[in-house]
Amino acid sequence: MSETSPSAPPTPCRLLLLGYGHVAQAFLPLLASRSAWMERELGIVPVISGIGSRSQGLYIHADGVSANELASKLDPLRFFQSSGTRVERTETFIQTGAVVGASLLIELTTLNPHNGEPALTHIRQALTAGMDAITANKGPVAFAQAGLQALARQHHIQFRFESTVMDGFPLFNLAQFTLPAVGIQSFRGLLNSTSGLVLDRIAAGYTLDEAIQQAQQLGIAEADPWYDLDGWDAVMKTTILANTLLEGQVTPAAVRREGIRGLAIEDMRSAARAGAPFRLVSSASRKDGAVIAAVRPLRIGTDDILHIGKGTTGVICLETEAMGTITLVEHEPTVLQTAYGVLSDLITVLRRRGTD
């Protein structure tokens, strides 16, 4: 279903990209591969107008570089830097965004589980400057979702974060667009790939350090793997889900948190041998008008639907009023799925522009 006349010339959509780690590096080629689709379906061509990273600083490009051209380079970042202009790290996006005409921030910096900075400031400044904002970073959403959404509404723009939980699996969009008035009562899920993988590898006989190394080699571990293993990553995701799906007002500090650090290696192995391995389970439900949420290691037997979540596989099980129990499974995701979540948000923003 084409949403614009095929004869209309495509409009550039100028993007500012902050963070240049695994997700950004997977996002660029994916964006390029979908550029023709976006031009055909939306009448829009994605153009990169700025790329910033903590280690290398912020570069902008007056004309922007099309995603197609950029992704075709052997080293896209170096190409962008050499053909662009380095700018001093400005305090606000108003200047940077205005210089290059960017209308959308893509925030892909790494998780800070203590206060969500500096991503939170990036997003707040972008929204204040009237730019739509998309993030794959859980921190700012977990700490300031309500405020950021209010800011977006106030400016009639969008703030989207689909890839913060189960990557590009449409959890938030599912709730917003395709399960209207379904009445979600509670959820249980396995949301942290690193913990799942580490628990599996330890059960298979590897040491903790070896298991962590394997997660890092797969590119799924957070910068500090203890963000995963101590449950911080899952706490951020559980907070966001509780606030979005259950309309809670949960803060990360209010989520009961217990990681896998306290489990004895031998207990992990004997639990797995007995057919009920430990998993790091996120859960939330309504109780006495409030939403209570927890992250903790639990033994999952074969009669529990979460049992299918082996290794990195993510699972979420929603209890709903009108649809009973539904379960969503993302099999062995990699960073590609996170990148797809960002693309999916970008398409949603472009489709909905002017309707918010």
Next chain:
Amino acid sequence: MSETSPSAPPTPCRLLLLGYGHVAQAFLPLLASRSAWMERELGIVPVISGIGSRSQGLYIHADGVSANELASKLDPLRFFQSSGTRVERTETFIQTGAVVGASLLIELTTLNPHNGEPALTHIRQALTAGMDAITANKGPVAFAQAGLQALARQHHIQFRFESTVMDGFPLFNLAQFTLPAVGIQSFRGLLNSTSGLVLDRIAAGYTLDEAIQQAQQLGIAEADPWYDLDGWDAVMKTTILANTLLEGQVTPAAVRREGIRGLAIEDMRSAARAGAPFRLVSSASRKDGAVIAAVRPLRIGTDDILHIGKGTTGVICLETEAMGTITLVEHEPTVLQTAYGVLSDLITVLRRRGTD
């Protein structure tokens, strides 16, 4: 997120309901339970302006009856008939719809797996008359999806059918709204509850007739249970999925069909005892530019994700380019889930009115 000003008076949305079986009887109270939500979020109050059934004829109500009032009656159909006007079964909806000002047809008649009639004619007439149409009936979609969608586009109205496959689980809406450009390559699924239940009950020692009776008591079997057991229901669903998710041009006759009729009772039982029970599996994939689709009984071992689809539980596993493999599970659905799919479509139609 309220989509209208709270001070605007609610607009009635007048519905014509055709078919008064299990789904319609579950839909009415669900609609009533969500009327306040619809008024608050959409500024719209649902009103029933006509109810037709094959056995009792078509009744209309000049003012309409609010879903709330209707659902509060002990026998809603009898109340509607006694307070309304019986009309001769008209050949077109133009007359009936115009008389009562209905703008939306909800088509819930039973499946005719041979040509989709009379539901196909009902929907075609409604769309031609400028009414949005929603159906839970697989026949018209399987036989005439492309033509009906073209008709809807031509009139700038909507034709939706979420509940035809996996009830209210958002499969089509998932693809349309929340997995843009994901590149679905193929799917495999367990889509027929009756077959799943019958296979399970036979494995547990019941006779075929007893197993069929149990499916009928649950209200999940088609009017003729052999529509389910011979694979017709799954063929219809597979056709719709292949055409919607894989953009195929598949007809029901082109789907390779093999039901469970040919399986020996003892083979079903020994397969289940061996841990790899038979399931009626729907599948489709692209091959040489075309979409090929099949429905057939296969043995499903414990290492296959479809193994979780026990009894009536529905499962679909999508292979995608950008998101890898994702699996969606609807646990032990009943007619309530089908009714939710109709409600979900109704809300989607109302939200999108004027944007198509």
